[in-house]
Amino acid sequence: MDKNNDTKLYWSTKELAEHLGEPIHTVRYWEGEFSSFLKPRTTISGRYQYSREDLKTAALIKHLLREKHYTIAGAKDYLRNRKSGNMDKKDIIDTLLEVKDKLYKIRAELNAIKDNE
Numbered sequence: 001m002d003k004n005n006d007t008k009l010y011w012s013t014k015e016l017a018e019h020l021g022e023p024i025h026t027v028r029y030w031e032g033e034f035s036s037f038l039k040p041r042t043t044i045s046g047r048y049q050y051s052r053e054d055l056k057t058a059a060l061i062k063h064l065l066r067e068k069h070y071t072i073a074g075a076k077d078y079l080r081n082r083k084s085g086n087m088d089k090k091d092i093i094d095t096l097l098e099v100k101d102k103l104y105k106i107r108a109e110l111n112a113i114k115d116n117e
Contacts (some may be wrong), residue, residue, distance in 0.1 A: 009051065009052070010041070010049035010050060010051060011049065011050045011054075011055065012047065012048070012049065012050075013027055013028065013040075013047075013048050013050070015050075016050045016054070016055060016058060019055060019059075020058055020059065020062050022062065027058065030058065030061055031048070033072055033076075034057075034061055034075070034076065034079070036076075036079075036080075037057050037061070037076075037079045038050075038054055038057055038058060038061070039054065040054055057079075060079070061075060061079075064078055064079075078091070
């Protein structure tokens with residue numbers, strides 16, 4: 001996916017799969033399993049197009065399944081609770097700490113690039 005294209009509104013299944021680093025069949029499987037949360041629009045020719053919100057949701061699904069080792073049912077429960085605003089405080093804190101760690105890594109990478117210039 002072209003990360004520099006901030007004006008793009010929709011992505012194909014292939015582009016979403018590439019963005020997530022997952023096979024296309026996995027994205028299609030998740031679409032079926034998480035149909036309450038992933039809702040791509042369908043073109044006249046029957047192709048799915050994913051919105052920016054779908055990209056965020058798919059990334060969260062990947063995080064829950066691959067990194068947090070949730071089951072499909074557990075990930076659905078998490079997404080349902082998140083949607084209704086009933087997120088557990090521990091989950092919120094864990095998520096914030098993970099974001100913080102990722103930001104520190106990005107900062108270190110940027111500093112390394114800056115130092116090499």
